[in-house]
Amino acid sequence: MLINFRLEYLSRYSFLFLLISIISVKTTFAQIEDSAIIKSDSLYRAGEYQKVINLLQNRLVTAQSKKEKVIEIVIYNSFGKAYSQLGKPVEALKNYQIALKKAETDNEKQQSGKILKNIGALYEEQKNFSQALTFYERAQNIAIEIKDESLLADCYNNTGIIYEQQLKYDLALSVYKKALQIYQKLQKTDRIALSLNNIGIVYKYLGELPKAIEYYNQSLIYSEKLGDKFFVAANLNNIGNVYALLKNYPKAIEFNTKSLKIAESIQATNIVVEAYGSLAEDYEGLGDYKKALYFKNKYTKVNSDYINVESAKQLAEMQTLYQTEKQRGQITALKQNEQINSLKMARQELLIQKRNYQILFTVLVMMIFISSGYLYFQKQRVKQKREQRRAILLAETNERSRIAKDVHDDIGSGLSKITLMAGMVSHKMQANGVEVGEINNITQISKDLVENMRDLIWVLNPQNATLDNLVARIREYCSDYLEGLSVKSDLAIQDEIPQIKISQEVQRNIFLTIKEALHNCIKHADCHQIFIELVYKNDLLTFHIKDSGKGFEMNELKKSGNGLKNMQQRMQTIGATFKVNSVLGEGTSVKTEIKLAQLEKAVA
Template sequence: MRLKHLSNVLKKLFIGIFASTFFVSSASSQQTDPVLVQSEILYRQGKYEQAIQILADRLKIAEQKKETKLKTIIYNSIGKSYSQLGKSIEALKNYQTAARMADEQNDQASLGKIEENIGALYEEQKNFGQALIHYQKAEVIAREIKDESLLADIYNNTGIIYEQQLKYPLALENYQKALQVYQKLKKTDRIALSLNNMGIVYKFLGNYSKALSFYTQSLKYSELLGDNFLIAANLNNIGNVYAMLKDYPQAIRYNTKSLALARSIGATNIIVEALSSLADDYAGKGDFKNAYRWNQQFIKVNNDYINLESSKKLAELQTLYQTEKQNRQIDHLKQNGQINALKLKAQALLIQRQNYQLFFISIILIISLGLGYSLYHIQQIKQLKKHAEAIRQTQNQERSRIAKDMHDDIGSGLSKITLMAASATARLQNHTLESSEITNIARVSKDLVENMRDLIWVLNPENATLDNLTSRIREYCSDYLETCAVAAEIDIQDEIPCLKISQQVQRNLFLTLKEALHNCIKHADCNSVSIKLTYTNQLLTIIIADNGKGFDINHLKGKGNGLRNMKYRITAIGGEFESLSHLEAGTTTIIKITQEKLQNTLPV
């Protein structure tokens, strides 16, 4: 059961709660509009569908009366409600409409808040690059107009990105800066939000008592505000801390309350997290039947909530929005006379002249190409034959490698499960079966599923790029180390180029890192692990270090098969492998490979 991995992915969707802006309390004359006030009340109660309905009705009236400023506020508010329902496409459409109106009115205050909301939407979709771009735009505007509240919201949301990148000191620093501003402005709802987010950081730092303290404070503020979304989030967070303390009855009680409230308000992101938490709670309690039942519900809801198609649609909408914005700018320049008819006509004549020149050049080129084509065609036939033979040989080699991987990873795992199951069956008949034997079968099955998943990922040619490999390494390290009782520092360079690499390089690098990380946890007896990945000057460098018991590399005497396997994999693809270790001084593994070797498949 991949409960821990899935839980880790989804905790970031809401536990670090985004500071999105409703901006009903605008300085404009619409600030007392009763529909906007009522929609904000419904939003805080988690009645997002009702809020959207009354805002849509009010929007029709605003369009008839040409209340442009009010329309901007309404579109932004509708987008925020759709975001809470997990409907990211509808949310982005409304945000972009609001941003377009604010831009046309030169309403920088509203535009800054909308940019922040779009950033939060992308952050929910794990598109941190786009999220930071919009946060930076919002921050520039906030500093220009000296909007402290908006600046604090950006601190909060930036903190969430650092939290998801496991940079907890930076996350805590941003949350504290946001909290100070909210306390100064006496913004109760934002204070509750900051307290919740700070509780998360202390939870991941292992300070559970402090985490519970912050969550409890946040829960009290949320209940005073009647903010059902934040109440449900805090209940789930408290339940997760009790689970980490292995107080599973308390964890189940809080997470069950969170799920019921989240379902009542249709908060899909919290529903996903609560289902995952309940599956973990029952698994920890040893009730695997209920754990499986909750996990099946979690998988179904999660697949509906986060999917690649939504991400593609978001990207398409963003591209369309930018194109429309550029077209409006061109139209504006035309209206102001900055592009005049005489220049357009002169450009048209110049283009026509260039077209004639290109035509005559093209005729000459076609004749030249025709003369050379016959010679080229003969050579091409020979090359095609050679290429076909090379492809055939490569395919045979690839089939052999896939068969070997399937036999080594999957075949051995299935054989082990078969033997363990047969033993458990015999002991069950003798009434001597122990729960640890079932747990061992479950563990081996989980490892087998993970190995199959990694094998499928490696075999997919679309994943054979350096940025995809880096993302997979980051995801694997976070998931693997989350369940281990060690302090982890993951420092992976954010900007990695989309460089096409060979599948052999992709496979060997990933498997070597897995084995090195496994050695740190299983054999080094360490309490701290660090992983660093950089790509500079066309050189990829990966460093895995621990503070464990180490070993004397000169006295392995044939026992270091794992070390030799890792070195073989890296040297086989033209890289450099080095393992530095001393007794009681930890171990450091260093892998280096140039861009040229990354893109070439070397013979094994």
């Protein structure tokens, strides 16, 4: 079974970013009449991203020689957008940073706002929502300052996507419609198409599927009129996915096949990946396991080439380097002033000592020399130990990342093939009237292993060892696990979580405990309602899971086989409190608390 991550999320990041990027370029062209840039806009619309880069590289040389500063900003921003569409986020961020630095230096606020928004979209693609929101907020402040309604509406659109990820569909629908009103007021056809598509996505997640198709079709009409192949491919895939939810697999295959053909023609890798995944699921739903396996293999190959597990790490490192470079000039100036003042004082002391205390000065110089030598060697020893610790930590981090990638590429691909092949065998055996109980067991076990493998990959990745990432993963896991079940769920998971570094031991034990508790509620409690609460307040993380199931006698706790002992041991290992309360016939409650000091314990 493929990851339940349809094109609505991945391609929406891309085409939202792409459409708004095209519009930003067109707005700039209204002010800058430059043939090369105007031609690059046409190529961009046609999905010829590499040709955009090739064309503007020559134009950049001329702009630099003639010191055309605004042209340079536009070109570097265009490089960032093209690299993003080619699936190269690190190269995209590098060019955005150059454009932003030049725009801020020249006080080009409108360009700064657009670049900040684009960087936010890039981080949003990496699911780094806290960074994305930071850049969106900066862009929105500039939009309000310069009264740029179009940029403000773009920020509404991007924020709406984050609300969707946080399952705040009402808020997402509200900001999307707010953006649509502005676009309609400004008569921006491109943006209207974009907003219609986003509104359709929200209705899809609200379960109003006919209304979702209605908005997708409206957006498709606009995108076809615009000649925007990327947006057309994204719309077609979105419509196909809704038909899949309606179990109309032939219709789903029709739309997803059209989407794949267009995406391949413009080399839109992210849509190609999702189209392969969609078709694999469509054919699996149709019972054609041979074609499902074919498209699954296509999906695995293209996806492994497209996704780089180190991308998020490199993006973070580049952002840090960029901020450091901005401050370097100020730091250098301060050091120079301090050195000048120190020299003046030293010269004064030298004159005084030479006049009055020549012997004392000589002794003092010798003492200073000895002390300096001692301090220097001590400093070198400390520095050497620090570097050794960093090298060890880096080696561990790289090894964890390598293990996660190997597990994903090798074991994950193999398990997915086992699942599909077992499904094919089960289908054939059922057709011949043969008992398929064991084959079905193999299918279920392999699916469970795939899910556990994904959790293992996530836990192994050092970049995920932060409190906000942990809470986001818990929210995502609970939503995915409960989706489609008859159990009524009430999620009260805090939205704003600080970005605190936590130890991987804490991260692993908390996540696995919540996973085990949720599993017990569904598999053993026979409940019809689940309440899940997760709150971080006053340096204390609290999570509470309560079900309305059959419960059990508390004096039978020691004999319980529901995994409660394992959960209790996990929490004790990381210094957390763990409380269980159950009433026969009324349900079970599990509550645990852990302090900030324990969250950060053992973090290097």
